[in-house]
Amino acid sequence: MSWISAAAALALLGTKPQTLYANVSRGRIAAKPDPADPRRRLYREEDVARLAARQRGRRPARLVAAESISWGEPVLETAISSIADGRLLYRGQDAIELAGHATLGAVARLLWSAPGEIDFAGRARALVPGMAAAYRAIAELAATDLPAAGRNRAVLLGDAARSVSYLASALAAPGSAPVHERLARLWGRPDAADPIRRALVLLAEHELNASTFAARVTASTGAPLSAAILAGLAALSGPLHGNASQSMAGLVQSATTTGARQAVSVHLRQAGSLPCFGHRLYRDGDVRAAALLGSFAMPALFAQLAAEGEEASGEKPNIDFALTAMSAAFDLPNDAPLQLFALARSVGWIAHALEQIETGALIRPRARYVGIS
Structure with missing residues (x-):
């Protein structure tokens, strides 16, 4: 993986600095501090090259709009929250x-x-x-x-x-x-x-x-x-949203009988991915999961699943994993993750309303x- 300076990135993109920074904030281009000068940043060359190629062959607006419905560009402006550079801001x-x-x-x-x-x-x-x-x-x-x-x-x-x-x-x-x-x-x-x-x-x-x-x-x-x-x-x-934690039930049951490593291996071969691992808006792992998992003693089985799952898939546990682990740690109701999601997110829904x-x-x-x- 190679990293380039802002000047090199702008030369490839042919855009203004503000556009480069916007692409970083939206998660399209990864950035990190320059080890030689912490005041400057370096940008992932692969991400820059991909965006530059896309701009050279712009597609009709109707196609761009259709794709934006699925994990695409923000379609509405908001002052409520943002997810950028691995941080969630309210x-x-x-x-x-x-x-x-x-x-x-x-x-x-x-x-x-x-x-x-x-x-x-x-x-x-x-x-x-x-x-x-x-x-x-x-x-x-x-x-x-x-x-x-x-x-x-x-x-x-x-x-x-x-x-x-x-x-x-x-x-x-x-x-x-x-x-x-x-x-x-x-x-x-x-x-x-x-x-x-x-x-x-x-x-x-x-x-x-x-x-x-x-x-x-x-x-x-x-x-x-x-x-x-x-x-x-x-x-x-x-099941693709607030009830995503329920998808871990099979993996947990399998790990209970065959061990975490075997369960993760079998699940990856059969499904191609692990439930409750990774999040497309966080390149380096769901920060919410890390914050929640650090607030209680994770059950041994979940700690093993977290370690084996990350090693096998390259993805870290997300917030749905953390909620499931918390429910197991404190013996909460089976649908406690959904209840917590519903009550908490109602506050965000109202903010947007x-x-x-x-x-x-x-x-x-x-x-x-x-x-x-």
Whole structure:
């Protein structure tokens, strides 16, 4: 792997420095400090050459737009979060540092740009707490709440806090304590409270992922904020998103009977990849996973899977692996990763819904017909 200077990269690209820096921030070009001069940076020549070749043969805009739907260019501008150079930032603040001390309520205040404390106090108790209760609670809100369009921000912030409170009440024990303490109490695992808090902070926001896009599209119609959360919940439930941790069940079971190395080897031969390893937005590993895994003693089996999986695949465990390992470490409910994802990400969904409402624009892409003429 070879690295080149900024001048050499710009010569190959034929662009301005700002374009080079933008490509780095979007993860298209890897960069690192120059060992000879830490004030300068070096750029991966392979990435630069690939982009230069692409620019020489630009494709029609319709093809570029179609490809951008899948892990492509950002299609919406946002001031909420960014993922660049291996860092996840919430309005410019490092999410990993926030996970060291913040609560979900504090992160909501940051992401929503709210002027005061956010109260997620829950006074209702679900007969059977869990995801089914969460869907029912939010669906009832969405069916009765007023549309968001035309209402001032202060009122919307009240709706936002109430919506997340309903979600928390459906998943956690009632009370005025922070939601991570209420979840730990409900699950009978008080020693898991701090890792749960960290997980909620790390999961609160992650740029324009599938569920956030669904929530943002819903908000663009003027629908209630609770409807945006409901749309996010629906998208989150898929095995390629919030339920990705469930895909580890087979690997864990196999490792229990045959050992981690054999299980990883067999899974790679059969599936071609390992579940819950690697993330396309983090070249050097999912920073959220490292932050969460460092907050508790990983079970021996998961530590072995992490080591064997990275050696065999070249990819590090991602946040879904970390959530599964945490659930095993504290004997949490099987769907605890999804519950944590849903509660935490509802804060990010609302941040994007509020931002979209402020634009006053409807998100309405066009389709390109390719069927029978």
